[in-house]
Amino acid sequence: MIETVIRKRIEVLTDTALVNRVTSAIDEAGITGWTVTPVQSGKGREGRWREERVMGTDKVLVLTIASQEKAMALAEDLAPILSTHGLLLTMWDVEVIRGDRF
Amino acid sequence: MIETVIRKRIEVLTDTALVNRVTSAIDEAGITGWTVTPVQSGKGREGRWREERVMGTDKVLVLTIASQEKAMALAEDLAPILSTHGLLLTMWDVEVIRGDRF
Amino acid sequence: MIETVIRKRIEVLTDTALVNRVTSAIDEAGITGWTVTPVQSGKGREGRWREERVMGTDKVLVLTIASQEKAMALAEDLAPILSTHGLLLTMWDVEVIRGDRF
Amino acid sequence: MDVTAFQTFTSPVVLFFILGLLAAFARSDLAIPEALAKGMSLYLMAAIGLKGGVAVSKSGLDVTVILALAAGIAASFLLPLIAYAVLKGFGRLDQVNAGAVAAHYGSVSVVTFVTAVEIYELRGTPPGGFMVAVMAAMETPAILTGLLLARSAMKTRQQKTSELLHEVFFNASVVLLLGAFLIGMITGPSGFDDVAPFFEAGFKGVLCLFLLDMGLIAARRIMDTQALTWRLGAIAIALPLVNGLIGTLLGAGIGLDTGSTAALGILCASASYIAVPAAMRLALPEADPGIYLTMSLSITFPFNILVNIGLVATFADALTGRGVGLP
Amino acid sequence: MDVTAFQTFTSPVVLFFILGLLAAFARSDLAIPEALAKGMSLYLMAAIGLKGGVAVSKSGLDVTVILALAAGIAASFLLPLIAYAVLKGFGRLDQVNAGAVAAHYGSVSVVTFVTAVEIYELRGTPPGGFMVAVMAAMETPAILTGLLLARSAMKTRQQKTSELLHEVFFNASVVLLLGAFLIGMITGPSGFDDVAPFFEAGFKGVLCLFLLDMGLIAARRIMDTQALTWRLGAIAIALPLVNGLIGTLLGAGIGLDTGSTAALGILCASASYIAVPAAMRLALPEADPGIYLTMSLSITFPFNILVNIGLVATFADALTGRGVGLP
Amino acid sequence: MDVTAFQTFTSPVVLFFILGLLAAFARSDLAIPEALAKGMSLYLMAAIGLKGGVAVSKSGLDVTVILALAAGIAASFLLPLIAYAVLKGFGRLDQVNAGAVAAHYGSVSVVTFVTAVEIYELRGTPPGGFMVAVMAAMETPAILTGLLLARSAMKTRQQKTSELLHEVFFNASVVLLLGAFLIGMITGPSGFDDVAPFFEAGFKGVLCLFLLDMGLIAARRIMDTQALTWRLGAIAIALPLVNGLIGTLLGAGIGLDTGSTAALGILCASASYIAVPAAMRLALPEADPGIYLTMSLSITFPFNILVNIGLVATFADALTGRGVGLP
């Protein structure tokens, strides 16, 4: 049987304009990597956004796998801009294989 | 230390044609928002679908963060069309920051 | 109240070139289906990859819902190529409705 | 007919379609990005709409146009009835699936029409510009007939009728085709000149790449499908033959020129694979897309492109006396 | 003026914009894929840059060009001051939102400029090629003024100034416009001939599809918004009128020809909806995009396309004596 | 040579490439959407294939063509041997990475070829149409040599050979290039006329935007990479020089005209960055893409575009006696 370990998976929904800020926070937290996936549309307190990507208001989802401790450091670091910049952060426990990488 | 609270994350895989039905169910459940992410291809009981997006049979993933109670209301509301319309719904607990928003 | 059951959700980040290998492993594990979602960019031990999709080095995320047992069989099957081929596998428990399908 | 068939197979447009089919059968990884395929189909609809509108702004609307519109709408309403009977009887489909498939065969395929126009222009029998409006008018009536046929068997929460009608009348292709048609009528030939290098000169080249993609998709679908029986395969060949015949007779009957007669024939012969499947997903979710998409897209569409466009033209020649069409 | 207004509404470019507006209001699902829309805007910027550079390589740079650049930069720096006063006073916005909106109205909209050039060429008063460089130069100064106006009210972690300046000076549209302009100057008319079929012949057609998309987006946004008051709506009409007037006076004052005068007017009248919103997201995240995007994109942009391009032209005619422009 | 070098740097195609390099080095956010970049590369391959096929349908196939094909295939098989020796020795790579990189240098870059053809046409020495077939034939043999060289060091679960051969022979670019080539041969000049406005008139313009993207990608990769040593950088310049020399000698040796000789030279000089990396991901996952992509894409590709296309042409002139090529 292979062995799995528990790590945190963090997903941050962010404006494309802010993606560098999020990924550099990940780098600073000492996390090994991150992956950016596209987003199509959404609705929040500011109403719907849909086709505004021509206008530079499109969003992406940044996902990263990290140890509990680094994940909390990242969340701590991003917390102040979460509400001001309309970011959405969720995190949960996942099993990974070869957990020493993260 | 920042404080996190537990919320449900629900993801619904749905035909693009049905996305309005799903998002209005989310709105009706009183959930604050939702986010739509793209999907490329897949395989299910009906076989593979891959390049059929020109044909209006493409799918998307709708994700929403809600309280346990609202999440169950949403699941309840969508349950009848899950099998008839080929939707796929998964939900799990996540930690969020500023949980009062959801 | 609708009834939900617990299943495993597995997500594998993989080079587009290897997606057939991953999906056939899913098929062989007897899992009912899978869904492929796109990925935009990322950073790992090999550095950033961003715009190299013209070059055939783009990645996708393959997600599949399965019973605990089939999920472990899949993880077991993919384990040997995880590090050699730069795959990233995470899995966690989710609630699904109509769990008999999976 | 020999000439037509020959012309079909030396047209780059058709050859790119065949290349797509062969590449998919050889399991090549050749693929056109989704955004591009959608973009090309928007381009083709805008261009065909504009060209039709400009043509009508020159020729004016007359009684022939009204008759052609009426004939097209009637055909779209009624052709699903034949299809339904065959699908339930010979095809052994249940009521819901038979209704869903029937709707596809009453509606039309824009790309089949566009390819036919290209080939008919090469032959010297171009269809009238107003046939674009006929095509747009034929897209949706069949959906209503198909739903009526399937309805009594429907069990799930009903799609609100108003919602469905809205979806049907304001779907992207109807809006773009008719909108561009109107723009063409308003700007006329002089306004069109400005945009002609884009919408006219590029047209056939874009059609080549689009048909390459359609060939890839049609062939991949048929290789992946499990839903198709030989009976359904046979119907997917028979219906375009029969419907093409009916359409051509109808066109000749109301006095259309050769090219427009053939165009009405190919509109009746063609089956929708964009607008109708989208409507069926909403209104008849119990119907199996594996059946209706594979029939319309993987069998009827290639059959029309490779064989039936030529057959219908030959038949229209015979009925109208070739040379009547304005070259 | 009658002629101009009439020409505007028979131009396919404007008609496609109206089609987009109507389709969105009718809640049609017509949509242009994102990648395509981005691609079209890159194409338009490369083409307009190239054409401007080639024109300048023919005419050479002289004192008029320097004056036009100086006038454009000054306008971009100063126009936000007027806008800010109106937005805080009559518009009842707070300091941060007033500063953010003001930055949009000092900057420019590439597509408004491009559409105006098309229409002014039809009228026989084409603007000088150097106006492309003026447009590129006007994109960013307004951002700095807007930030200064909003700054004292900013509470969050400050964007590093160097980072922001970099973003502002190397943003995609400035780089592409100026880069293509330089390439046009280097290659000159002979080098441009090679690529003219792509960048020149296709231009108006691409603009049609792009404006179709802009119409869809502008109308959808205004239907979805909750942030807009009638006061802000009125300002979004008044500012392009006033700024257009100022710009036209400025152009005539420094002795530009009719077409270039009108072009400077429309640059002042237009509001950014790409570069400035992106900068505001970074530098003024507290400002509400629902306000600045809806004003610039859903009100000012359509008003400029449908009405103001014609008004500014008429005014420029009067000020410069029509016929001065080289047809 | 002066003339060639000068022409290279006033060609808009090359200038857009330089713009891309500079924009990326300045850390601008300019980017071409992925779908568009893929679409442009499909367009370029379809167009170059068609044009080659049409040219061959005019000139016919003769012994020269057979010789050129044989020479190209032999070069693709054998050039990796030289590369491998240098990479292991001077470059200090291990067996697996040396094999992987060697495969890239035996194969070809479609865009380098296409750019060279544009520039050679400007010089009055256009290569023969059959060189497109030579290019398609040279894409894959090198992959086999590279794998043989690396194989004994491979540890992981072997890719099934049949699977790999399939991937290699039916990969998208081979299928599209050869398919379009055959279509061009079948339809000939008359069939091509229909689609020429799209595939011919737009060609250089699309190439401009594509090279803009390539410049952005090449520069960003070299800024992000950590894998590159100065030894490998030097090899990435030396190999195209040596291979270009060998290819030109080969072309002159089998009696090709000036343009085709230079084209064979640049095919040998160019390194793959699409087909081969994809194959290596499958077959040699242990090899580091950071090495092979950075070398082929960020060093060899720009070197070929900016310098080597001109050098090879000059050398081909000398060997064949300029003026032999049909202008």
Ligand SMILES: Nc1ncnc2c1ncn2[C@@H]1O[C@H](COP(=O)(O)O)[C@@H](O)[C@H]1O
């Ligand atoms: N900790 C991480 N969290 C999320 N994605 C990651 C992480 N590490 C690596 N990745 C992704 O996996 C890819 C390959 O990683 P690597 O094998 O380390 O080069 C990267 O390009 C990222 O997209």
Ligand SMILES: Nc1ncnc2c1ncn2[C@@H]1O[C@H](COP(=O)(O)O)[C@@H](O)[C@H]1O
């Ligand atoms: N409850 C939610 N679940 C999922 N996504 C959300 C939720 N609320 C907001 N979002 C996303 O976050 C974006 C910004 O939200 P807001 O800050 O509320 O305007 C929205 O446009 C949505 O895409």
Ligand SMILES: Nc1ncnc2c1ncn2[C@@H]1O[C@H](COP(=O)(O)O)[C@@H](O)[C@H]1O
């Ligand atoms: N076990 C699964 N895991 C992930 N996605 C699935 C699974 N089963 C089905 N799907 C997705 O749901 C779609 C519809 O499935 P079905 O209703 O079985 O045809 C498929 O095309 C897949 O994209």
Ligand code: NA
């Ligand atoms: Na039909």
Ligand code: NA
């Ligand atoms: Na302005």
Ligand code: NA
């Ligand atoms: Na080579």
